[in-house]
Amino acid sequence: MSEAFQLILLAVDSAIRLSVPLLYACLAGLYSERSGVVDIGLEGKMLIGAFAAGAVASLVPNPWLGLLAAVMASGLFALVHGFASISQRGNQIVSGVAINVLASGLTAILGNAWFGQGGRTPQLPGSARFNEITLPFAEALRPVPVVGEIYYEVISGHSVLVYLALAMVPLTWFLLYRTSWGLRLRAVGENPAAVDTAGLSVTRLRYSAVIMAGILCGFGGAYLSIAQSAGFITDMTAGKGFIALAALIFAKWRPLPALGACFLFGLLDAVALRIQGVSFPGIGQVPVQAIQALPYILTVVLLAGFIGKATPPKAVGVPYLKDRS
Amino acid sequence: MSARTAPVWLTAGVVPLVNVAVAFLAAGLVVALIGENPVEALQIMLRGALGSQYGLGYTLYYTTSFIFTGLAVAVAFHAGHFNIGGEGQALMGGLGAALVALSLPFLPWPLLLPLCVLGAAAAGAAWVFIPAYLQACRGSHIVITTIMFNFLAATLLVYLLVGPMKMAGSMAPETAKFVPGATLPLMNQMAAWFGLTITRTPLNLSFIFAILAAIFVWVLIWRTRLGYAIRTVGANPDAAVYAGISPARITVIALLISGGLAGLMATNEILGVQGRLINEFTAGAGFVGIAVALMGRGHPFGIVLAALLFGVLYQGGAELAFDKPKITREMIIVIQGFVILFAGALEMMFADRIAALYARLTGKLVAV
Numbered sequence: 001m002s003e004a005f006q007l008i009l010l011a012v013d014s015a016i017r018l019s020v021p022l023l024y025a026c027l028a029g030l031y032s033e034r035s036g037v038v039d040i041g042l043e044g045k046m047l048i049g050a051f052a053a054g055a056v057a058s059l060v061p062n063p064w065l066g067l068l069a070a071v072m073a074s075g076l077f078a079l080v081h082g083f084a085s086i087s088q089r090g091n092q093i094v095s096g097v098a099i100n101v102l103a104s105g106l107t108a109i110l111g112n113a114w115f116g117q118g119g120r121t122p123q124l125p126g127s128a129r130f131n132e133i134t135l136p137f138a139e140a141l142r143p144v145p146v147v148g149e150i151y152y153e154v155i156s157g158h159s160v161l162v163y164l165a166l167a168m169v170p171l172t173w174f175l176l177y178r179t180s181w182g183l184r185l186r187a188v189g190e191n192p193a194a195v196d197t198a199g200l201s202v203t204r205l206r207y208s209a210v211i212m213a214g215i216l217c218g219f220g221g222a223y224l225s226i227a228q229s230a231g232f233i234t235d236m237t238a239g240k241g242f243i244a245l246a247a248l249i250f251a252k253w254r255p256l257p258a259l260g261a262c263f264l265f266g267l268l269d270a271v272a273l274r275i276q277g278v279s280f281p282g283i284g285q286v287p288v289q290a291i292q293a294l295p296y297i298l299t300v301v302l303l304a305g306f307i308g309k310a311t312p313p314k315a316v317g318v319p320y321l322k323d324r325s
Numbered sequence: 326m327s328a329r330t331a332p333v334w335l336t337a338g339v340v341p342l343v344n345v346a347v348a349f350l351a352a353g354l355v356v357a358l359i360g361e362n363p364v365e366a367l368q369i370m371l372r373g374a375l376g377s378q379y380g381l382g383y384t385l386y387y388t389t390s391f392i393f394t395g396l397a398v399a400v401a402f403h404a405g406h407f408n409i410g411g412e413g414q415a416l417m418g419g420l421g422a423a424l425v426a427l428s429l430p431f432l433p434w435p436l437l438l439p440l441c442v443l444g445a446a447a448a449g450a451a452w453v454f455i456p457a458y459l460q461a462c463r464g465s466h467i468v469i470t471t472i473m474f475n476f477l478a479a480t481l482l483v484y485l486l487v488g489p490m491k492m493a494g495s496m497a498p499e500t501a502k503f504v505p506g507a508t509l510p511l512m513n514q515m516a517a518w519f520g521l522t523i524t525r526t527p528l529n530l531s532f533i534f535a536i537l538a539a540i541f542v543w544v545l546i547w548r549t550r551l552g553y554a555i556r557t558v559g560a561n562p563d564a565a566v567y568a569g570i571s572p573a574r575i576t577v578i579a580l581l582i583s584g585g586l587a588g589l590m591a592t593n594e595i596l597g598v599q600g601r602l603i604n605e606f607t608a609g610a611g612f613v614g615i616a617v618a619l620m621g622r623g624h625p626f627g628i629v630l631a632a633l634l635f636g637v638l639y640q641g642g643a644e645l646a647f648d649k650p651k652i653t654r655e656m657i658i659v660i661q662g663f664v665i666l667f668a669g670a671l672e673m674m675f676a677d678r679i680a681a682l683y684a685r686l687t688g689k690l691v692a693v
Contacts, residue, residue, distance in 0.1 A: 084670035093407050093468050095670035098662050105658030113359035113651045289484040296473040303465035
């Protein structure tokens with residue numbers, strides 16, 4: 001088999017791994033922002049989730065309990081954001097910044113105080129992590145050209161959280177576009193007054209979206225600390241929550257394009273990792289920072305409206321005030 | 326029933342103080358949670374930050390950076406915009422100062438030093454120009470674009486410091502040392518000119534710049550036509566149009582001033598202390614600026630006080646981490662997070678209750 005094909009397969013495989021946390025956070029942001037609540041706290045929620053998963057899985061070697069802890073920690077932060085944004089009608093951006101700053105400080109200080117390893121959680125054994133699953137017949141099909149190789153290298157051999165993330169995309173699409181909850185959720189992000197007039201609770205709808213965002217960020221965080229790595233390390237999210245936000249804009253707040261955007265940004269990350277120190281014929285070395293900067297540049301260009309227009313939900317960021325007078 | 330406006334001491338005094346007190350209570354709970362005594366921790370912090378010339382010098386050195394970044398956030402706030410990009414603008418400020426210092430080392434210091442300071446402000450302003458223009462003219466949300474520009478600034482700086490601008494022969498990502506004429510004098514050196522002896526700390530001339538910047542912002546916002554235009558656009562862009570003010574133009578100008586102030590933060594760290602450009606020198610000061618501006622309620626006087634409080638926290642936190650290894654320096658970040666939450670996102674949570682209490686006590690109904 002050609003070496004180039006093998007290289008492409010490996011790149012796609014690593015792009016999938018790198019795009020999973022982006023995908024969870026991006027879908028989280030999608031629920032929240034579609035309901036009218038801006039969420040720049042994706043980063044912080046993922047971080048606290050990753051920490052909770054790493055901490056709990058190190059105490060009880062069960063990845064599912066780790067995942068549960070991640071979802072609860074991230075969900076708690078989501079509730080704080082919801083309380084500030086929905087109930088108190090506070091500034092949603094400020095609240096998101098608070099979530100990020102709090103998560104960054106709390107994970108470092110609690111991690112150091114509880115485990116004494118400079119903010120890390122203890123190294124996890126295999127039994128406490130989500131391990132890679134070899135899908136049925138992957139080994140048997142491996143010698144089959146192209147199809148077997150794709151099946152073996154790219155599709156098989158991921159942890160259950162990877163497959164769950166991919167399943168979340170059609171599920172989110174279904175929830176948003178084929179259920180009454182989804183219709184109401186989209187409506188509340190565009191015109192909350194109309195939803196209110198129809199006798200539905202804007203507050204409850206928005207809370208349900210914000211909690212959904214918390215749950216998904218918890219999954220993303222757990223993926224980082226107990227699937228991709230064997231424990232939590234300080235500032236583990238390293239800006240992934242913001243790249244996810246960029247992907248959300250890139251996808252224009254739609255689930256299927258979100259998958260594409262996250263995969264694209266994951267692929268860029270994979271390429272940036274691979275080309276370090278590699279010299280290309282005719283070009284020479286491409287600075288790795290140029291590739292790392294691409295998601296941000298692409299997002300700004302898109303936001304500027306030069307390549308298509310990214311229009312956010314109309315009521316996003318605006319607290320809803322029932323007129324009582 | 327119509328409520329009259331609450332007195333200033335209530336809205337600008339009691340309400341923010343209660344919010345900050347709640348933030349500190351929450352932080353105290355975290356200290357208790359990890360098994361330390363919050364009261365003792367507070368004592369160590371205060372003694373470490375204010376108990377000696379050495380501590381005070383460091384406190385004011387941290388304060389300097391936070392005044393700049395706090396003012397930067399506040400000026401944008403007055404125009405109705407959230408400049409979350411102080412971190413990136415400050416990084417670029419350092420780059421601007423370094424470019425001037427490294428390319429014009431032959432100039433005499435009376436010329437070189439002002440140019441370096443200007444370089445910092447200009448580069449900070451330049452870094453916010455694209456987000457500002459896109460916000461004003463194409464409606465791209467400035468929060469998102471400035472977040473992206475923070476990452477771009479960090480990436481660009483890493484590229485420059487490991488590549489073209491790296492000092493030959495050095496392993497660390499840093500530029501060559503600037504000539505002495507491009508650096509600001511330390512406070513102890515300046516005191517020596519007047520025959521005074523004070524302990525050597527990183528506190529330098531840029532502290533005076535920061536105070537001047539605070540006065541400048543006060544004059545600008547409340548005593549000039551431009552400031553009036555900025556506040557009008559911030560309060561109601563539609564009304565501004567009827568008053569003959571162009572919201573787009575004012576937005577760009579206000580954000581350029583904001584970016585320039587953030588860029589000036591680099592005078593403290595790069596021109597004052599390091600004397601060369603290093604990586605990640607802002608160390609989160611851009612984000613502290615958000616907490617400082619919220620706590621200071623956008624007023625330069627409040628901002629200087631809030632910056633001083635965060636200066637105390639940063640210096641005291643360093644001492645605390647030294648005395649109590651369980652309470653690491655990240656404790657400051659936790660406090661910062663609670664301040665942003667309670668004094669920012671939840672700022673009205675206690676306001677209604679305080680207004681009700683005030684009404685009970687005085688019999689006057691007020692709106693806070």
